[in-house]
Amino acid sequence: MPGGLVALLDDVSVIARTAAASVDDIGVAASRAGSKAAGVVIDDAAVTPGYVTGLKPARELPIIWNITKGSLKNKLLILLPGALLLSWLLPAAIVFVLMAGGCYLAFEGAEKVMEKLGGEKHGKTLEDEIEDPVAFEKARTNGAIRTDLILSAEIMAITLNEVAAETLLTRAVVLAVVGIAITFVVYGAVALIVKMDDVGLYLAEKSSAAAQATGRFLLKAMPWLLKILSFVGTIAMLWVGGGIILHGLHELGFYGPSDTAHSIEHAVEVATGGMGGVLGWATYAAISALVGLAVGFVIAQIVHRLPTKSGRAAH
Known part of the structure; x- marks a missing residue:
């Protein structure tokens, strides 16, 4: 598993284990469920910065906090x-909920690939003039919370599938722990990402040569980081979506x-011998991503x- 994924999952697992330190089975279940939700977590972290990009710097953190509260x-x-x-x-019905979420992730990932290859772009942008900043901010915040609802539903479904055999109380605590931790x-990572340019500008204006170099x-x-996040988020959606679909088909016979x-x-x-574990995992992930891309492409063509009401199909 790539280093970035491991670091993110470690953070989730540490928080989950700390919250459930007095109950070992809850801690283990929360860690396992958080790991399974990795791809959706990455996608969430990759998508959210776009909702505050281009807005006034002073409003970035308040907007992220509003989205965080909406997510909770x-x-x-x-x-x-x-x-x-x-x-x-x-x-x-859990397997069907998971597969529906997997198809959604595959669709979102495939649509992004299609856009990168020159297809029509879908969704709101900041290209139009903003006549009412307050209304625009509210609309983008609400849009982010709606997107979060879909991604959160997939996280909770993945988590629930991991602890389906546990008691009702254990399931409730694990769902809460994983939900809060993730x-x-x-959104802590998103806050750091969107304020990186402000920190860079602050350091670039310092008298120290080292601070100026760091700021520059x-x-x-920053632009490269956002591009990398977008790329990783797309791959994660296809990989996780395709993997869920493959697993769901197996569960259904x-x-x-x-x-x-x-x-x-x-x-x-x-x-591949000594590298077999890593390369084998990468191979399955790549196959899952291709399955996700194929399924997502078909769904995108239908959708x-x-x-x-917006007349999207008329374009």
């Missing part, structure tokens, strides 16, 4: 009770796609041809 409400007041009811009344990890480096690195992917993974592990 999504997870704790809407999704957590819903997930517990689902696991209690209709546990067999929210603060993601941060200013130059369609063993061929998953067994084929695991056979190729095993063949790579055997052929973009559906009539909508």
Whole structure:
């Protein structure tokens, strides 16, 4: 697993274990569930900076805090009770919820790939003149919270699937721990990212040559960091979405796609010796990403041809 992923998951796991230190099984379950949600976490961290990019610097942190509060409400007041009811009344439906989320991630990832290859762009931009900054800020905050609701639903579904065999109380605590931990990890990282240019500008104006050099480096690195985050977020969506789809098909009795992917993974592990573990994992992740891309492309073609109130299909 790439170093960046490991560092992010370690943060989530440490927070989860600390919150549940007195109950070992809850700590272990929270760590396992947080790791499974890695791809969605990366996508969330990659998507969110776009909602504050281009707005006044003084409003960036307040907006992120508003989105953070909205995310906590999504997870704790809407999704957590819903997930517990689902696991209690209709546990067999969890796999279908996961697959629906996997298809959504695949669709989002495929759409981004299509846009990069010259396809039509979808979603709001900052290119138009902002006539009412307050209304615009509110609209973007609400948009971010809606996006978070979808991504959070997938995180909670992945978490619930990992602890489905635990008691109702354990499931509730694990869902809460993972939800809170991931929210603060993601939006804490987002806050650091969006303020990097301000820190760089502050250091660049200092008298120290070392501070100026550091400031200039941060200013130059910011655009590249956002591009890297966007790229990693896209790959994560395709990889996680495709992996969920493969696993879901296997759970539903369609063993061929998953067994084929695991056979190729095993063949790579055997052929590459000491690096087999890493390369085998990378092979399965790549196959999952290709599956996600294929499924997402099909869904995107269908969605973009559906009539909508905005008239998107007419373009």
